[in-house]
Amino acid sequence: MALGSLSSAIHIQQPSTNTGAPGRTPAKVTVHPVVLFSILDHYLRRPNAEDRVIGTLLGTRTENELEIRDCFAVLHSETSEQVAVDMDYHRAMFDLHKKANPKESIVGWYSTGSDLNTYSALIHNFYSQETSPHQAIHLAIDTGAQEGVESGVKAYVSAPVGVNPKPENALFLPVPTDLQFNEGERSSLSLLSSPPDTSGRTAGPTTELDVLEKSIHDISNMIDRVLTYVRGVLSGEKEGNERIGRYLMDTLCETTESLDKGRLETLFNAHLQDTLMVSYLANLIRSQVEVSSRLTLLT
């Protein structure tokens, strides 16, 4: 899933003499939702005086992809004259993190707000030393808390600029960024983003059957929508769109063609019997377990 607004930028992969060499710019950065959640949480808990928060990103690298899987907050202070990052804290936190997640290493840093200034370059310079020989990634998160600024996530690598490279001079080159999650996390994301109930922004976990019911409702609503559209086109109220028509045809053919009727029925009955048997056995064991535990109390 793409993060942030689409850009028309072309991301040029630098040709490299030997693939997988350290220092190669990652072609793609994937961000785990946990990272975004942590950063937003950190942003909410920032001291009043600070405009932005920074932290360390942790993750894994493959040949030309970078996966940001976790992060932790780092203390820092910014004034108009100087910027200070709490190094000891950063090291201590990384040591602790290493214990729980031995596979993840430092890949870069994050900050909230999208302005890239001299301080960003300085901090980036520090993180480049930490991630050496690989390039450090800078993840800039717009929280959307300020007016006029769209929320979004951007990732950058830096390139030296100027005749004499100095730490405070850097060119931040954007890298394509994706949000990545698997099926298990997908369900909790939808739980979090489900419409809030009346009492506020809360939602309770549901049972399997509830989820199923909701999906079936969704699907039946979708079918209704398609039906209204098709009827509208047939009666001439709406102008038909051939692309939608083809898409619908493809979808319908896919679902029906591959299934042979007689075979389906046999399969269905066999599976039905299996499932019922399993369900029966599960119930039987459960009652036995219950009886057994009660009997213990009697003796």
Place this chain on the structure above:
Amino acid sequence: MSTSMAAALAATLPATQSNAPTAPAPTASESIPPSMAKYVDIEAEIPITSVQLDGLVVMKIVKHGREAHPAPASGTLVGLDLDGKLEVSNSFPSPAPGEDEERAPKFGAPNPKYEERVLRSLKEVNSDSGVVGFYQTTTMGAFLTQSLVETQASNFEKLRHGGVVVVHDVTQASRGNAALRAFRMTPEFLEAHKKRKFDTQSLIDNRLTFSNILEEVPVVVRSSVLLSAFLSKLTQSPAAPPLPSLGITSTSTLSDSLSPTYSHLDLTSPTHLSRHMESIIDTLDLYKTEEGNLAYLSRQIARERTKADAYTAKRRDENAARVAQGMPPLPEEDVTRLFKIPPEPSRLDSMILLGQLDGYTKSLEASTGSGLVKMYAAQAGSPS
């Protein structure tokens, strides 16, 4: 306000806050504004009625569980309780056992040093730092394990309200249902656990079965305003729409635009069912062994007891005969010293195994139940 509350709560948490120079509770309570006074209970008098998980915590638990799968994962929950609601605002994983064998000898046992250091670090970035419980991931619904019970029981003495345990089922999550449940210990179990006695008499006294070791606490999931806004923004900027709009003002909510997957509509695969049943059979075997042990031990006890009884009866007869003959009776010796009657075995293990079986079968039942619905739905959708 939140810091003063945290300070007040921290003052009542001697076990976890030993490092911080905490103010004594009475002075801390004075700083609580009167309007909040009824929500903040220093003496932990308001019982917990629900557990509120932050979105961050949910994602962290799910991620940790997925990465550690198939091994179970566990970690610590931090937050604070407010007016009967336990707000869990952050969590951190416990180091996996294995590489640190000597320092973390048992799975699920908290590593106090690690925990303390993480808590101190969290405090520095203004995060909540009061431990309120722990989480554990499980597969196929069998969450009741020895380590969970042990950790929870040891937490009870350290934490306010005894702490909660949040259980996440990885198997259900992979089927598209974020399953999170919160539990706490029942007083009945704690009574028995305090005496370290799980023999039959103690079980009967406390009316203890596997189902009332833990009691469930309702869970709500909360995402902060900023997070909801961010999520909705993310989902509203879709990549170039693959299809022109149907021209219908869709009432699509957030979850619709977050590219919905319908993985939970997939038919339950037979391999999943058979794996499930395999684990049930394994647990049944374990239970059988455990029962065998218990039966052996109780036979042993019975044998020893009969011997002891026979001995006392014999001695009594002898004494009666001696009294009849006018001789002084032999002293009644201490039977327990002569015959070693083994102590009655603990039934906790078999109880936990039964609890596991119950969990397995419950989730199997649920999955077959929804499986049936899906099968009929699939058949209804197929050409007749």
